[in-house]
Amino acid sequence: MSRKSWSILLLTLCFAMIVAGCGKGNSEGSNTKGKEGASDSKVTIKFMHLWPEGVSAGQNKIVNQIINDYQTEHSNIIIKQEVLDNEQYKNKLKVLSSSNELPDVGVTWAAGFLKPYVEGNLFAPIDDLLDGQLKDKFVAGTTEAYAIDGKTYALPLEFNIAPIYYNKEIFQKYNIEIPQTYDEFKAVIKTLSDNGIAPIALGNKDRWTGSLWYMYLADRIAGQQTLADAISGKGSFQDEGLLKAASEVQALVDSNAFIKGFNGLSNEEGKAEFLNGKAAMYLMGTWELPNYTTNEDIPKEFRDNVGFFKFPTVAGGKGDINSWVGGPGVGLFVSQNSAVQKEAKAFVEYFVSKWGEQSVTGAGVIPATKVDTASLQLPQLYNDLFSEMNKASSITLFADVQMTASAAETHLNMIQALFGKAITPEKFSEEHSKAVGDSK
DSSP states (O other), X not given: OOTHHHHHHHHHHHHHTTSOOOOOOOOOOOSSTTSTTOTTXXXXXXXXXXXXXXTTHHHHHHHHHHHHHHHHHOTTEXXXXXXXXXXXXXXXXXXXXXXXXOOSEXXXXXXXXXXXXXXXXXXXXXXXXXXXXXXXXXXXXXXXXXXXXXXXXOEEOBEEEOOEEEEHHHHHHTTOOOOSBHHHHHHHHHHHHHTTOEEEEOOGGGSHHHHHHHHHHHHHHHXXXXXXXXXXXXXXXXXXXXXXXXXXXXXXXXXXXXXXXXXXXXXXXXXXXXXXXXXXXXXXXXXXXXHHHTOTTSOHHHHTTEEEEOOOBOTTOOOOTTEEEEEEOOEEEEBTTOTTHHHHHHHHHHHHHHHHHHHHHHHOOOBSBOOOGGGSOXXXXXXXXXXXXXXXXXXXXXXXXXXXXXXXXXXXXXXXXXXXXXXXXXXXXXXXXXXXXXXX
8 A cells, every 4th residue: 555645545534534424235246045045044154353352342342232233133144253362363364364264254454464365365355345335434545445456355444543642640640741752752751760660561572563663753753755665665764764763762672661571572461561550651553542431341540541642753853743653444354265255245234334333432443434423422532532633644554564464574573673672773674675675
């Protein structure tokens, strides 16, 4: 996915996302239910997703509600769920794809992540759903992230940006103001560290979590276009600004900015340090919003103490404080080899249409479909982030999602090595340029 369309997307987003509702329609192709005279026989649709109960309580509840409603309305359909956490899900998807045993319906990411599955003829085109009752129901630019060679292979559920969440109580205790500049941000880190508080929660065993920090530093120092060109191969990761961003990552590590053992902790383990009040800040996408707004498994006292701020500007840098890392979140695919493809598509269409408003009110998720939020009573944190997204100057899609699978793997491995100080910024940049070049 080219970088150039994200700024354009945002211009449309601020208008499109405040209007309309959601719908549903029909689908194509299958055989299980299609045996003549067998319309009353039970059809099982295997659905694999990444919203476990607990860590994704809001989403999990909505998924189950949609499935229960669908099964009630379609008495011949059984939805069989397999629920995994994020990293388990990605690994299982790879294993199943290698043996051509993907679930009938599953979750995918956009752009480069999607591409090998499409090239392997594993995901079914679902443009027919966009011509039915879902027509014109998506925020402009979101479905395009799931299109390859003019065909759409998944329908997006979320739209995300990545703020820095912070613990208001900790900030107030140490008289810390929200930082506007990177120098102020480093002063916040020092104040917290000097007082025995871990400044930033990070679980970088999953690698993409550290990528968020590098991407923001690259954006703020080198500028969005420079970063975009490096990821696409038009430019180089050995650009002076991008080299400086990699160096600054290691400077953060040296300043004890992150929780102890961060490179060996999963995202969930790292996040737990923020949730239990042991770390003051946590950089993550707005898919985390439910944990700070609607998730009743997390104490209300803590949820009420969570605020956010934008990644600060860097003195002399080319970046804009209203430029975000983010983009379309996960979407639903239908397996090309599904024996129940017709029924699977019908379920996806229903799911997406119901997800819209329910994900806003029930989970505090920013959906990819158009929802009239003006008529809804929503938490202030949600409204504030929604407003910031509408003011964004640009959105840079997550690097590992943009890249080809091989380049993304190099990127993620190099991110972990950079944070672990196992490589120099120069080697980090060199390996990136080589991986992107080799994948073209």
